[in-house]
Structure formats: structure tokens, C-alpha cells
Amino acid sequence: MIAALAALALLSLAAAIFLGVADIPMGDVAAVLTGAGSAEARLIILDIRLPRIATGILAGIHFSLAGYLLQTITRNPLADPSLMGVSQGATLSVTIFLLFTVYIFEPGSNTLAELPVAWLPAAGLAGGLLAGGVIYLLAFRLGLSALRITLCGVAVGAVLHAVAIGLIAGWGSARIEIILEWLSGSLYARSWDHALFLLPFTIACLAMLPVIHRPLMLLQFDAPVARSFGLGYRRQFSIVLIVSCALAASAVGAVGPIVFVGLIVPHLARFLAGRNFRLSLVLTIVLGAVIVTLGDLIGRLLGQAEEIPIGVVTAVFGVPLLLALLRKTM
Amino acid sequence: MSPRQSFLAIGLIVVAAMLAAMLGLLVGAKTLSVETAIRVLLAPDGKLESVLIWTLRLPRSLAAAAGGAGLAVSGYVLQTLTRNPLADPGITGVTAGSVAPIVCCFVFVPWLSPAYYPFIGLAGGLAAASVTFWVSRGGQGRPLQLALGGVSVSLFLGAITTYVLLLTGPQSASLLFWLAGGFQGRTWSHLLYMLPWTIAGVVGALLLRRVIGMFMLSDHAAAGMGLQLGLWKPLILILAVIPVAGVAPIAGPVAFVGLAAPHIARLLKPRGTGWEIGLSAALGALIVTVADVFARSIAIPRELPVGIVTALFGGPIFIYLVQRGRLSLAGEMR
Numbered sequence: 001m002i003a004a005l006a007a008l009a010l011l012s013l014a015a016a017i018f019l020g021v022a023d024i025p026m027g028d029v030a031a032v033l034t035g036a037g038s039a040e041a042r043l044i045i046l047d048i049r050l051p052r053i054a055t056g057i058l059a060g061i062h063f064s065l066a067g068y069l070l071q072t073i074t075r076n077p078l079a080d081p082s083l084m085g086v087s088q089g090a091t092l093s094v095t096i097f098l099l100f101t102v103y104i105f106e107p108g109s110n111t112l113a114e115l116p117v118a119w120l121p122a123a124g125l126a127g128g129l130l131a132g133g134v135i136y137l138l139a140f141r142l143g144l145s146a147l148r149i150t151l152c153g154v155a156v157g158a159v160l161h162a163v164a165i166g167l168i169a170g171w172g173s174a175r176i177e178i179i180l181e182w183l184s185g186s187l188y189a190r191s192w193d194h195a196l197f198l199l200p201f202t203i204a205c206l207a208m209l210p211v212i213h214r215p216l217m218l219l220q221f222d223a224p225v226a227r228s229f230g231l232g233y234r235r236q237f238s239i240v241l242i243v244s245c246a247l248a249a250s251a252v253g254a255v256g257p258i259v260f261v262g263l264i265v266p267h268l269a270r271f272l273a274g275r276n277f278r279l280s281l282v283l284t285i286v287l288g289a290v291i292v293t294l295g296d297l298i299g300r301l302l303g304q305a306e307e308i309p310i311g312v313v314t315a316v317f318g319v320p321l322l323l324a325l326l327r328k329t330m
Numbered sequence: 331m332s333p334r335q336s337f338l339a340i341g342l343i344v345v346a347a348m349l350a351a352m353l354g355l356l357v358g359a360k361t362l363s364v365e366t367a368i369r370v371l372l373a374p375d376g377k378l379e380s381v382l383i384w385t386l387r388l389p390r391s392l393a394a395a396a397g398g399a400g401l402a403v404s405g406y407v408l409q410t411l412t413r414n415p416l417a418d419p420g421i422t423g424v425t426a427g428s429v430a431p432i433v434c435c436f437v438f439v440p441w442l443s444p445a446y447y448p449f450i451g452l453a454g455g456l457a458a459a460s461v462t463f464w465v466s467r468g469g470q471g472r473p474l475q476l477a478l479g480g481v482s483v484s485l486f487l488g489a490i491t492t493y494v495l496l497l498t499g500p501q502s503a504s505l506l507f508w509l510a511g512g513f514q515g516r517t518w519s520h521l522l523y524m525l526p527w528t529i530a531g532v533v534g535a536l537l538l539r540r541v542i543g544m545f546m547l548s549d550h551a552a553a554g555m556g557l558q559l560g561l562w563k564p565l566i567l568i569l570a571v572i573p574v575a576g577v578a579p580i581a582g583p584v585a586f587v588g589l590a591a592p593h594i595a596r597l598l599k600p601r602g603t604g605w606e607i608g609l610s611a612a613l614g615a616l617i618v619t620v621a622d623v624f625a626r627s628i629a630i631p632r633e634l635p636v637g638i639v640t641a642l643f644g645g646p647i648f649i650y651l652v653q654r655g656r657l658s659l660a661g662e663m664r
Contacts, residue, residue: 138653162637165509165638166637170632170634176502259485319486327467
């Protein structure tokens with residue numbers, strides 16, 4: 001299983017580097033990777049494809065791990081950053097940021113050139129964390145009941161989403177296209193900056209995994225059962241929730257809401273790993289990276305000039321799989 | 331509540347909705363006085379005020395009321411059919427299923443007459459609901475299974491809708507406003523176009539109240555009482571989608587009404603399914619009418635989409651209901 005998975009990961013990585021809309025011969029790509037190659041090939045591989053792949057891998061890990069953590073602590077297969085309001089919070093704050101910087105900094109201007117795009121991830125992060133905070137407060141007021149937390153997450157998410165769409169519809173004007181593109185979850189034009197923005201979060205959260213691994217296993221159970229194992233339920237619940245929100249919010253900030261990865265990858269991982277908890281965690285991380293990489297490659301190749309956003313690709317492939325899994329396992 | 335009290339409650343809510351609609355006639359980019367409104371309503375002339383009320387504000391208010399009633403009844407039927415307090419046109423994917431194919435037709439088959447949109451909406455909504463039902467074993471699985479299936483279907487269709495919007499470029503702005511849910515610029519023809527579907531949904535639900543009520547028990551009990559499940563389940567599902575098919579082409583998705591109105595109606599504890607349906611419809615009409623008035627008077631001359639307003643008010647109410655543990659159907663949540 002591990003070998004097959006590693007092979008799959010390497011294969012998808014290689015495919016993502018070697019294939020693309022710009023037709024570069026294999027030999028040239030290999031030359032670029034070893035430090036040689038033409039200037040044009042170097043530009044395409046090193047400055048366009050690689051940063052895009054790196055951002056995709058990190059975002060994939062973020063989404064799938066965030067979904068896995070949320071699903072475990074809420075004991076709820078519905079839990080996903082995009083269902084618990086975190087993605088919508090990030091979406092709303094990015095929308096506000098995109099729409100109202102124009103009014104603040106350059107009233108009357110319709111050009112997109114001066115847009116402080118570099119701040120987008122930060123805006124997304126802030127909004128996602130804020131939404132996570134709301135869910136967190138509600139969760140404790142509701143006594144950590146899985147069903148109620150999910151209901152509230154869905155409600156908060158729906159409200160934030162409606163407000164975001166309303167703002168775009170009412171004030172979007174020249175920004176609508178750029179917001180829509182971001183909204184559909186896309187890796188288009190992602191640079192090393194995006195990958196570097198995500199990296200500290202990835203490292204910090206992965207480093208937390210050994211610490212939260214045992215509590216996480218116990219958080220699968222009811223609060224009384226978990227407490228009888230000596231778990232500080234509320235504290236551990238909070239820690240996992242914070243880690244999960246940080247992962248999801250930073251990823252939404254960088255690449256937009258790629259919805260289905262956080263929902264489906266953990267299901268897939270548990271399906272493959274059975275009752276092996278540690279294996280399912282590892283599978284979640286690897287499959288998250290693989291699926292986003294492959295999804296982005298498919299979107300790049302299928303759409304050609306007008307590429308299909310990764311969010312659309314994951315939805316088209318993810319939903320039938322999820323529905324089948326859902327019917328089979330529940 | 332006794333039937334008499336229920337009747338009274340429905341009457342009060344309808345009067346409140348009418349008052350809200352009257353208020354809606356007065357406010358807008360040009361504010362009118364009550365006397366002017368009444369004079370023009372009784373004796374329309376060709377002047378600006380008359381045009382404003384008769385061609386813009388009145389049909390719009392009526393469309394909001396009809397749309398609200400339709401969505402609420404749809405939510406009620408879905409919740410009862412699945413015995414799931416979460417069910418509503420939004421969460422079961424019915425709304426997204428109606429909206430997505432309409433967007434696609436608008437963009438890719440622009441020569442297609444909008445007269446077909448409700449039928450497309452009906453087909454799409456039914457298809458989406460069928461998938462959700464298939465996943466949750468006819469709605470008989472756990473509540474979360476239904477919700478998970480429905481939300482997945484919605485996300486799937488939402489992703490496609492966003493992509494289609496991306497492809498359309500300049501047109502996306504108007505489509506987006508429609509997608510945010512609202513009644514801006516809706517005329518008599520829009521209303522007439524929606525009304526048969528809404529009326530069919532509400533009247534159908536009232537006529538079939540006994541069948542719908544039986545689903546509140548369990549499949550076993552319903553079958554034991556002589557209900558042919560194989561026949562009635564699909565029929566009731568179609569009944570639930572019919573009003574949404576009418577509302578979706580006109581107003582886009584208006585969130586939370588189908589969820590909130592039936593719950594509020596049940597909180598009033600009317601005796602009997604028919605009264606619950608009536609109360610839900612009246613409450614739905616009231617909620618959307620008020621939301622519409624609010625949406626166009628809060629930021630004059632700009633308008634908010636009604637979808638935002640219902641979400642902003644519906645969300646907290648919903649969360650409050652969850653917090654108080656009041657969110658239950660027939661007394662328990664499985």
C-alpha cells in the first residue's frame with residue numbers, strides 16, 4: 001500500500017512537471033531540472049510550473065488534513081472547512097478586501113494592476129480564523145454536540161457565503177472576474193510567494209501532529225469516554241480545532257476554496273486504511289497533495305487556454321466518489 | 331393551538347405580510363406617502379407614482395410573498411418526508427439543482443425561451459433531490475447522511491455554476507445578482523410565470539396533507555396504515571420541488587426560508603398537518619416580503635440581494651433554535 005502510494009505520488013509529481021499547455025520536450029524539462037536548458041524553458045518550469053505545483057501540494061495537505069481533523073473531533077463525516085464556515089469566512093474577507101481596497105486606495109479606478117494581491121492570503125487567513133472563532137465559541141456554548149456544531153457550521157457558512165455573493169453582486173463591477181476566479185479555487189498564476197506563505201503553517205501544523213495524535217484518537221469517542229482515558233477534553237478539542245482552522249484558512253487565502261479535498265480525502269484515506277488510525281492520517285496527507293496536483297494538471301490540460309479551475313475539477317471527480325462512499329459506508 | 335387559533339394566527343401573519351408589502355410600496359429610490367399610495371392603488375393614472383407602484387413595486391412585493399410561501403412549503407414537505415429537521419430546498423440540493431441548469435441554459439442556449447426555465451428547474455431539482463435521496467436511502471438514513479449528500483450535490487453544482495460564470499465574462503454581473511437571490515425589477519409577467527408553480531405546490535401540499543402527515547411517523551407505520559410508499563414517496567418529492575422550480579428562475583436562491591418558516595410554524599404548535607402547512611406558507615410569505623422591503627430600503631439607492639437579508643436574519647435565528655435544542659421534528663432528532 002505504502003509503496004503503491006509513493007509510486008502514485010511520484011508519478012503525479014513527474015506528470016505535473018513534464019506536462020502542460022506549453023509543449024516542452026521531455027529532454028528540455030530534464031535539462032532544466034539539472035540546471036541547464038533554454039531561458040524560456042527555465043522560465044516556464046521554474047517560475048510557473050514548479051511554484052504552482054508546490055503551492056498545490058501544500059494547499060492539498062492543508063485542506064485534507066483540516067478536513068480530517070474536523071471530521072475526527074466532531075465525529076461527523078460532514079465536517080469540512082467549507083462546510084464549517086471557515087472557507088466562507090476566508091472568502092468573505094478576501095472579497096471585502098478586493099472590493100474595498102479599490103474604494104479606499106484608488107477611487108474611480110477600474111484597473112487591476114495596482115491590486116495588492118500579495119495581501120490576499122493574509123486577508124483570507126484573518127477571515128477564516130475569525131469564522132473558526134465563531135464556530136469555536138458556538139461549539140462550546142452548545143456543549144460540543146457533534147450534530148449541533150455541524151448545524152451551526154453550516155448556518156454560519158451559508159450566511160457568510162450569502163453576504164460574500166451579495167457584496168460581489170452589489171459592488172463587484174470590474175472586480176467580478178478576478179473574484180470569481182479566486183472563488184472557484186484556482187492555482188492559476190500562483191508563485192513561490194504563495195508556497196512560502198503556506199510553508200510555515202504546514203510545518204507548524206505537521207509538527208503538532210505527534211503531539212495531538214493520541215488526543216485525536218480519543219477525541220473520536222464521546223466526551224465521557226474520552227475523559228475516562230484521562231483526556232482534557234475541552235483543551236484538546238480546542239487545540240485540534242485551532243490547528244484545523246489555521247490549516248484551512250491559510251490555504252483558502254492562498255488558493256481559494258478548493259472544497260472537496262477536505263471532505264473526500266479523509267473518507268478515501270479511512271476507506272483504504274481501515275481501522276489503522278496512523279495509516280489513515282498519513283494517507284490523508286499524501287492523498288491530499290496527490291489529488292490537488294493531479295486535479296490541477298487535469299484542469300490545465302483539459303481547458304488549454306481557458307483552463308478549468310482546480311476547484312471545479314475536484315468537484316466533478318470528487319462528488320460521484322463521495323456519494324458512492326457515503327452510500328456504501330454509512 | 332386549536333384550529334380556530336391556527337386560523338387566527340394565519341390571518342394575523344397574512345395581515346402582517348400585507349402591511350409589510352404596503353410599506354414596500356412606499357419605500358425605494360423615491361419615497362411615497364401613504365395617501366399617494368392608496369390614491370394610486372385605487373385609481374391608477376399614468377403619472378410617475380402610479381407607474382412606480384403598479385409596474386415596479388406591487389408585482390415585486392407579490393412575487394416576494396408568493397416565492398416565500400412556495401419555499402416554505404417546499405421546506406415543510408421535505409422536512410416531513412425525510413423526518414429530518416435539516417431538510418430544506420437548499421440543503422437537499424434542490425435549489426442548486428434548479429439554478430445550475432438554468433444558468434447553463436442562459437449561457438449556452440441563449441435562444442431558448444425563458445418559458446421553459448421552470449421545467450428545466452423542475453427537472454434539475456428533481457435530479458439533484460433524487461441523488462441526495464439515493465445516497466441517504468430515501469431519506470431514511472441518518473440526518474447527516476441526507477445533509478452530507480445534499481450539500482455535496484450543492485457544492486458540485488455550485489462549482490459548475492461558478493465556472494460557467496467565469497466563462498461568460500461580461501454577463502456574469504447580472505447572473506451573479508440573480509444568484510445572490512432577489513426580486514429587483516420583477517414584473518407582472520415574472521409573477522404570473524411563477525404563480526402557477528407556487529399555487530400548485532401550496533395547494534397540492536394542502537390537499538395531500540394526510541399523506542404528508544403519515545410520513546411523519548415512520549415508513550413502517552405509514553405502510554401499516556395502507557400507504558403505498560413506492561408510489562407516494564416520489565410523488566411527494568415532486569410536490570416539494572414544484573414551488574422551487576417556480577421560484578428559482580425568478581428569484582434565484584433565497585436561503586433559509588424553507589428551513590426557518592416550517593420550524594417557526596411548528597413552534598406555534600398548530601394541531602394538524604394542514605394548519606402547519608398553512609402557517610408555514612404564511613410565515614414564508616411574511617419573511618420574504620419583510621426581507622425584500624429591508625433589502626431595498628437599507629442602502630438606497632443601491633439594493634441588497636434578498637438572499638443576503640434572509641441569510642443574515644435566518645442564520646442567527648437558526649443557530650438560536652439549535653442552541654435552545656428546539657430544532658426538532660416531531661419531538662426528536664434521530
